[in-house]
Amino acid sequence: MTLSIVVNGKDHEVASDPDTPLLYVLRDELELNGAKYGCGLGQCGACTVHIENKAVFSCLTPVGAIGDRWVRTLEGLGSIDSPSILQKAFQDEQAAQCGYCIAGMIMRAQALLEKNPKPTDDEIREHMQPNLCRCGTHSRILRAIRRASDVMSKEG
């Protein structure tokens, strides 16, 4: 039996068992690099993706529970040749050291900006609280989100 899921606007038939966390389906079957394994416990946010505009931990979400709700990963925002506003803001702020957490950071921040395009600094920090960074890139990540918010509001 195969499952069908919609990822980054495309239909995919997946062979994984329904109990498989979405993370492993994205990484191993769909060969998408964005979502990362960090803890498998929903404590670090490295695996953050969107299900219907909401940031979720893909390490805790069984693929069988997704149904017809669409999934979006970092790859769904933009590409290396055509990065999204938020991806570009992370690049412009040089908001990465090792970068392992960054895909999850961008996806969580994107969910905020789609809901609240002009968040306050405190709202950004509060919203980003579930995601961990060990290199200490937080200030740059906060600046990148602010920059993207500014660009998005200018472009209206």
Add this chain to the structure above:
Amino acid sequence: MVGNITRRSFLAASGIAVAFSLTRPALAQLAGGGEGGPGPAVVAPGLPGSLKSWPYLDAWIQLDNAGKATVFSGKAELGQGIKTALLQVAAEELDLPPRDVTLVTVDTLRTPDEGLTAGSHSMQDGGTAIRNAAANVRMLLLRQAAIVLNTDVDSLITTGAGTIVSNDGKTIGYGQIAGSLTLHVQAIADAPLRSKPQFRTMGHNLPRVDIPAKTTGGAAFIHDMRLPGMLHARVLRGPSEGTRLSLPSADEIEAMPGVFKYVRNGDFAAILAEREWDAIKAMRTLQSAPYELTRAPFPHGSVDETLKALPWRDIVILDTDAVVANPVKSVAQKYSRHWISHGSIGPSCAIAWLNDDLLTIWTHSQGTFDVRRVASELLGRPIEKIRAIHAEGAGCYGQNGADDVAAEAAMLAMAVPGRPVRLQWMREQEFGWEPLGPGMVTEVDAAIDSNSRIVRWNYGVWSNPHNNRPVGAGGVLIGNEVQPPFQPPEGKPIPMPEGDGSRNSNPLYALPNMHVVYHFIKDMPIRVSALRSLGAHLNVFSIESTFDELALAGGIDPLDLRLNHMEDERARNVMQTAAANFGWRKRQKTKPLQGFGMAFARYKNLGAYCAICMEITVERDTGLITVQRVQAATDCGEIVSPNGVQNQVEGAIIQSLSWCVHEAAMNDGTIRTTFDWSAYPILRFIEVPRKIDVTVVEQPGQPFLGVAECGQGPTSAALANALADATGVRFTHMPLTPDKVRAAIVTF
């Protein structure tokens, strides 16, 4: 009190002191900060940086007929931005656009062995080598162009675009000369270097070359490598180091759903599966088997009780005496930090593949060449039949599980010839089995005279070795598990000037009497190895806390006390720069439980200078600390990437705050008990300083000084000093958790 520091013990230990003090500083600055093995042999001592070991230019640089360069570095990208910085250095000295330079990082088949990527040595050793090698190549290109153009070499200049022009207008491209130029020649030490006014690439912010892929889902990490026919492996271990699972029979394990193969050798056990989730499910089932302890129970008292219950040997670090005025006020204090986890966000991963007769290992270890040596000994396989290649992992900040997992993947690959094996540890395995940053204790007894001059300085530091980097099979977990096992090597200290537990125990300040002893404890009750800055973290914390205690006792500003005892001009400059940009002299408390603190250190007294000023507020009811602002100043010599330096120092500040306020890897008698991010919290966004500013002091023409670790000690110390200023209480035992702070302040 520093009971162990007496004249008698100094004399008793003087043999050791002599042995270490005779080490020549120039050669004692080992590759990787003295960690790991002896490093590559020095064959050309007169050359700068890693050229000492690899003097031939073609080991570092090759030019093709299109005039593009390939540069080979034995250093690894760890998220510190070294790949971009080395590219900038090479482009600058070759005088090529960065896009025409390709950088190859450490690969045992292709690059020089530059030892570990550690100890803030990459720019100092690797950057210096590439800079001088590139300058040599540019010099040879100019000479060759002079011959081809039949003109005087002094009439030629490089243009920055891969061409050379003469002052009478003739032009020739690097590509046109490359074919007739042999680079299999030894570098000379004094090839002319480009200087700051000429810089086109160095000193500018070239965007990091790795960030585009990392922000768009490119294959940026070892975790993202997918090789044809790759199997997924998981190791089967008990909850933490020194435990052994009672596993069912091999037949039972191989019959489990999804299990492709079960590999067992002695106490090492792992499963391989076609699908990663099948491997994890089988591992989870097998992990629920009973486990037993294979070693002595963990101690679980305080750091002080644990360490001082063990035998130590004294190593004298400093022993200076001078006639001074009488002490009038003194302070004596004990400081400690607990064992700390590296806390990499991505658990360790490795891929290995036995293809034909070559075993290739991809690893994010800081010692790629050592991964190869370890695998060779573990497998009894000739080293030339093993290739190790660095591939990026999550930030490691020292020796996490990277080396262990690489050796394990190598063993597993041998069991399935032709099939690549990807092994990743799970979160709880990383917390449970990685070497921790050692717990440490210091004791200080210091005094000032009536003029607030420091006249007494007695200091002791107790620590396990911080350098247990594997250089053979005994240094990795699997080496101790296979039959017959390889013995773990005995712990050894790193001699000064780099030091390990002793790192930065020698204050840079000019103090007339300094008695500093390293109480080296070789027996390790908990598995430990290098964590960013090694002993410098607690030593700087202790020294700089003591300076503030003395300043308080003497009624003198902490900045003045420091400046009054500092002769090094660059050190004075970073302190004054940080203070000026912070507004230290104008600081004023406007509310209760607000505090200001500063701290300074020069990393190892050899690397980058760093001063930190900090303003905090403390919430009375909870003990929560909010860092309102941090002003750092750093001097790391000639600057390659100002933004890269700032990124490293900002990161050091935030990571050090996390260590200082939150972190302690705990255990009971049997197991480590901090196995996830809820039991081992680290700093999250809400607690990040409201503002961080890093001023990078320009030092054109000065040698590169490693910057990556310089902020670890000063940040924790500045926080403790600000906390003392805010609360009137000196906190001495990290982590300075809200509970601890609240308990101490709620009484007044």
